[in-house]
Amino acid sequence: MSGDLERIPLAKPVIGDRERELVDEVLRSGMLSLGPMVPRFERMWAERIGVRHAVAVSSGTAGLHLCLHAMGLGPGDEVITSSFSFVASANAIVFTGATPVFAEVDPLTFDMDPAAVEAAITPRTKAIMIVDIFGYPAEVPALVDIARRHGLKLVEDACQSIDGAYDGRKLGTFGHPAVYGFYANKQLTTAEGGVVLTDDDELARVLGSLRNQGRSDDGAWLVHSRLGFNYRLSDVHSAIGVAQLERLDDMLAARARVAGWYQSRMAGIDGVTPMYEGPQQRSWFVYAPRLDPDLVRDEVIGELDALGISAKPYLPCIHLQPYYQDDHGHRPGEFPVTEAISASTIALPFFPEMTEEQVDRVCAGLDAVIRGRRAGAAGAGARAGA
Numbered sequence: 099m100s101g102d103l104e105r106i107p108l109a110k111p112v113i114g115d116r117e118r119e120l121v122d123e124v125l126r127s128g129m130l131s132l133g134p135m136v137p138r139f140e141r142m143w144a145e146r147i148g149v150r151h152a153v154a155v156s157s158g159t160a161g162l163h164l165c166l167h168a169m170g171l172g173p174g175d176e177v178i179t180s181s182f183s184f185v186a187s188a189n190a191i192v193f194t195g196a197t198p199v200f201a202e203v204d205p206l207t208f209d210m211d212p213a214a215v216e217a218a219i220t221p222r223t224k225a226i227m228i229v230d231i232f233g234y235p236a237e238v239p240a241l242v243d244i245a246r247r248h249g250l251k252l253v254e255d256a257c258q259s260i261d262g263a264y265d266g267r268k269l270g271t272f273g274h275p276a277v278y279g280f281y282a283n284k285q286l287t288t289a290e291g292g293v294v295l296t297d298d299d300e301l302a303r304v305l306g307s308l309r310n311q312g313r314s315d316d317g318a319w320l321v322h323s324r325l326g327f328n329y330r331l332s333d334v335h336s337a338i339g340v341a342q343l344e345r346l347d348d349m350l351a352a353r354a355r356v357a358g359w360y361q362s363r364m365a366g367i368d369g370v371t372p373m374y375e376g377p378q379q380r381s382w383f384v385y386a387p388r389l390d391p392d393l394v395r396d397e398v399i400g401e402l403d404a405l406g407i408s409a410k411p412y413l414p415c416i417h418l419q420p421y422y423q424d425d426h427g428h429r430p431g432e433f434p435v436t437e438a439i440s441a442s443t444i445a446l447p448f449f450p451e452m453t454e455e456q457v458d459r460v461c462a463g464l465d466a467v468i469r470g471r472r473a474g475a476a477g478a479g480a481r482a483g484a
């Protein structure tokens with residue numbers, strides 16, 4: 099039982115007076131949408147990343163869909179992506195009529211293995227969607243090279259890698275669009291929202307129109323020159339984003355500090371593999387180490403829950419989601435590396451304001467649960483052998 103201890107949530111946004119002040123400014127202005135806060139938010143992003151354009155949209159999913167739509171993808175086309183991602187990555191491909199083709203991931207980074215991507219290319223392949231899962235940048239230069247050699251388009255789902263970089267070069271500056279998502283559990287939130295980063299003037303122009311019902315480029319009143327969507331980000335959401343962006347460095351540093359506490363403690367817990375630390379800098383989004391296969395993850399989660407510690411199985415494979423099995427014919431066993439990772443990763447409480455004491459409590463709880471389960475299993479084994 100958790101006794102009097104307060105439950106530790108999985109995630110928690112940092113919302114302060116500055117968010118309230120800017121939201122209030124928008125509310126008082128009366129310009130709740132299509133007002134000046136959106137371009138202000140976009141300019142801040144473009145400057146921070148060093149790209150010519152940041153196009154704010156209503157969600158990360160919307161940003162991915164718009165990019166693929168603008169690339170002209172449609173029925174009969176294939177887009178290679180990762181099954182070890184949030185379902186929106188593949189859904190955005192399906193929205194266009196194209197088919198997602200999954201490529202196996204690397205067992206350390208959990209991102210797509212470039213060799214598997216190249217092997218998945220067929221005459222129907224039109225694009226690759228890179229995913230930087232758990233904030234660890236994918237092998238972007240290798241994937242850019244594959245796309246160039248095969249004449250494929252690229253889009254990057256960097257929804258979990260806000261402000262991420264490969265070899266110090268920010269995602270979004272590699273010649274293809276990168277998309278961030280700003281749902282409430284992300285490194286920066288606008289409650290719901292996203293942004294597309296690109297250096298491509300023409301793409302930015304088309305995205306700006308597509309997100310706003312296909313409005314003509316000269317902004318003429320109710321003239322719609324293409325079939326568009328309502329994927330606008332409102333000024334209210336943008337106001338939250340401006341405040342968050344003003345202190346993004348502090349929030350990212352706080353996440354990295356919490357991750358550091360976790361990493362050092364996890365190394366001492368039997369049955370757990372801490373998160374991978376490789377040559378690239380992870381933009382810390384979740385803390386999701388792997389459990390050894392003998393530990394039944396869902397039961398571990400249940401026992402942690404009883405201790406007041408929130409945890410979730412994260413991430414389920416996309417190809418094993420009911421929709422992708424029922425409508426796309428996918429089956430277990432197709433991607434053994436992805437499936438093994440997905441069956442073993444456990445998301446633990448992780449947010450910038452998490453204290454070292456809370457991290458200690460989570461780690462002690464996990465250690466106790468694992469020891470208890472292993473002792474129980476050993477006891478059962480001894481009884482069975484007696």
Ligand SMILES: Cc1ncc(COP(=O)(O)O)c(C=O)c1O
Pocket residue numbers: 157158159160183184186187229255257258279280281290291292
């Ligand atoms: C990898 C990835 N792609 C896409 C999305 C979709 O973003 P949104 O929820 O803003 O639509 C998410 C959101 O969690 C994500 O994690």
